Each structure stands twice: as structure tokens, then as C-alpha cells.
Amino acid sequence: MSEVSPGERASGVRRWWRPAAWLALLLLASLGMAEMEGVYRWIEPDAREVIYRRTDFLTLLGRHLLVVGVASLLAILAGVGAAVLVTRPAGRDFLPLVAQFASMGQTFPPVAVLALAVPVLGFGTLPIIVALVLYGLLPIVRNSLAGLQGIDPSVHEAARGMGMSRGQVLRQVELPLAAPVMLAGVRTSVTVNIATAALGATVGASNLGDPIISGIVNGNTAYIVQGALLIGLLALTVDSGFEQLLCRLRESSEGS
Numbered sequence: 102m103s104e105v106s107p108g109e110r111a112s113g114v115r116r117w118w119r120p121a122a123w124l125a126l127l128l129l130a131s132l133g134m135a136e137m138e139g140v141y142r143w144i145e146p147d148a149r150e151v152i153y154r155r156t157d158f159l160t161l162l163g164r165h166l167l168v169v170g171v172a173s174l175l176a177i178l179a180g181v182g183a184a185v186l187v188t189r190p191a192g193r194d195f196l197p198l199v200a201q202f203a204s205m206g207q208t209f210p211p212v213a214v215l216a217l218a219v220p221v222l223g224f225g226t227l228p229i230i231v232a233l234v235l236y237g238l239l240p241i242v243r244n245s246l247a248g249l250q251g252i253d254p255s256v257h258e259a260a261r262g263m264g265m266s267r268g269q270v271l272r273q274v275e276l277p278l279a280a281p282v283m284l285a286g287v288r289t290s291v292t293v294n295i296a297t298a299a300l301g302a303t304v305g306a307s308n309l310g311d312p313i314i315s316g317i318v319n320g321n322t323a324y325i326v327q328g329a330l331l332i333g334l335l336a337l338t339v340d341s342g343f344e345q346l347l348c349r350l351r352e353s354s355e356g357s
Contacts, residue, residue, distance in 0.1 A: 116345055123338040130331060131158040141323035151323040153312035158331060165308035165335065168226060169298050172233035173291045179234070180241030180290075181283065185271065188249045196246075203242035206235035211297050215304050229301030236297055237290035244286025248279025281350045288343035295336045299328065309335070 134152060141151040180203070187196040211232040218228035252275055260270045276283075299310030309332050316324030 116348065120338055120342040120345060123334060123341055127162070127331065127334040127338050128159075130334060131162050134158050134327060141326070144326060145321055145323040148321050148323060151321070153315060153324045153327055155315070156307060156311065158309075158327070161307065161309050161311055162331060162335065164306075165295075165298055165310075165332075168229060168301060168306060168308055169233065169291065169294050172230045172294060172298075173237060173287070175230070176234045176237040176241055176290060177287055180238050180286075181245050184242055184245030184249060188246065189267075199242060200246070203239045207239040209235065211236050211300055212303075215300060219304055224305035226301065226306045228304050229298060229306045232300070233294045233298060237294045240286040240289040240293075241283070242286075244289075245279070245283045248282030249275055251282065252278050281347060284343065284347055284350060288340065288347070291343070292336050292340045295339060296332055299332060 138152055145151050183199045183203075186192040187199050214232035214235055215228050218231050222228050222231065256274060256278070257270060260274045265273065298308055299313055301308055302310030302314040309328050311328065312324040313328035313332075316322060316326075316328070
């Protein structure tokens with residue numbers, strides 16, 4: 102095993118400065134929103150209250166992350182699992198069905214999913230998780246299929262020639278080679294769902310959508326800007342983090 106040089110280690114640390122900077126801005130905005138009251142007073146000069154105070158922003162951020170994290174994990178397990186299944190000999194007949202189902206999940210509006218889910222699941226977090234899972238499946242399934250189907254057949258032949266079983270080929274060859282393409286799909290899914298999760302506030306799922314919905318209902322633009330600002334910073338933080346992970350994966354695959 103080759104040792105990592107100090108220069109390579111320093112370069113690896115430096116590449117994470119952008120996600121760290123976005124995260125610092127996100128935390129600063131969450132903790133110091135009240136300190137910007139003068140700015141929001143300029144945006145909404147006639148409002149009696151310009152800072153959303155019903156729940157502190159750090160709590161809303163944590164709830165937002167929890168909803169997106171749970172939904173993304175379920176979407177990853179379902180999407181990658183389905184892609185693996187339909188790229189095996191026994192499941193190839195189901196490939197068109199899986200691709201069509203994933204496409205349908207994203208073309209079906211999340212608001213419609215919420216409207217259908219609330220009578221069954223009730224108000225709260227569950228309906229928005231269902232909507233986010235369906236909405237986030239398409240990029241994960243599509244990229245997982247592209248990554249697995251894009252592997253050179255000669256690689257499979259070489260792996261089988263070495264005596265690997267089908268399970269070993271999947272775990273040690275196919276998934277590592279397809280990982281960069283698959284992670285790109287996960288990146289798209291998670292980033293889009295960070296914004297979509299704000300709709301959960303309409304069905305009682307408390308998150309960063311709360312100030313946005315409250316601002317719309319009360320005609321308070323300052324509330325809307327506060328929620329949108331934090332959602333935007335969260336999306337930039339997560340997206341830049343995925344970007345660095347993709348760079349690492351590509352470098353690893355090129356160096357192997």
C-alpha cells in the first residue's frame with residue numbers, strides 16, 4: 102500500500118474549502134438571523150415582525166436535513182437495488198418497467214403526491230418523505246443503470262476468468278466502476294429534494310419551508326427570503342460536498 106505524501110494530504114484538505122465555506126455561511130445565517138433584522142426591515146418596512154421566530158432556524162435546519170436524509174437513503178436503496186436487479190440475467194425483462202416507474206415518479210407533481218398521501222398517512226413528515234422518495238428516484242435509477250450498463254464486457258470476462266462469483270463481480274468490480282456515475286445521480290436527487298422538501302410545511306412537516314409558507318400566508322416577504330436563503334445555502338453546501346466526493350472517486354478509478 103502506497104503512503105500518502107504530505108503534499109497530497111494538504112491538497113486533499115484544501116479541496117474541501119468550498120463545502121466548508123458554504124457550511125460556515127449556513128450556520129452563521131441560521132444562528133445570526135436576528136442580527137440581520139435591519140436588512141429584513143428594509144425588505145418589509147411595514148411589517149410588525151420581520152424575523153421568523155416561531156421556531157429557531159437551527160432546529161428547522163435539523164428537521165429539514167432529517168427529512169431529506171431519510172428520503173434520500175430510501176431512494177438510494179430502492180433505486181440502486183432496482184438497477185442492480187434489472188441488470189442481472191434474471192431481471193432484465195423488468196428493465197423497461199423500472200425505468201418507466203422512475204420516470205413517472207418525477208413527472209408526478211410532489212404536491213399531487215402530498216394530496217394523495219395525506220388522507221392515508223395523515224399530516225406530518227411521512228407524506229413529504231413519500232413524495233421525496235418518488236421524486237428522487239429517477240436520477241438515481243437512470244445513473245445507476247448507465248453506470249452498470251456502461252462497463253466494458255471485457256471487464257466482466259476478465260473477472261469471471263479470475264474465478265470470481267457473480268456476487269464478487271458485482272461488489273468488487275461493477276459497483277466500484279459504476280460508483281462515479283451513480284453518485285452523480287444521487288447528487289442530483291439530493292440537491293433537488295432539498296428544495297422540494299419545503300413543500301412539507303404545507304402538510305405539517307416542520308422544516309425550512311415553515312418561514313416560506315408563513316410569509317406567503319401573511320404577505321411577509323422577509324420570512325420568504327429567510328427560508329429561501331437557508332435552503333439555498335444548504336443546497337450549495339451539499340452539492341459542493343458531492344462535487345468533492347465525485348472528484349475523489351474519479352481520481353481513485355483513474356489511479357486503479
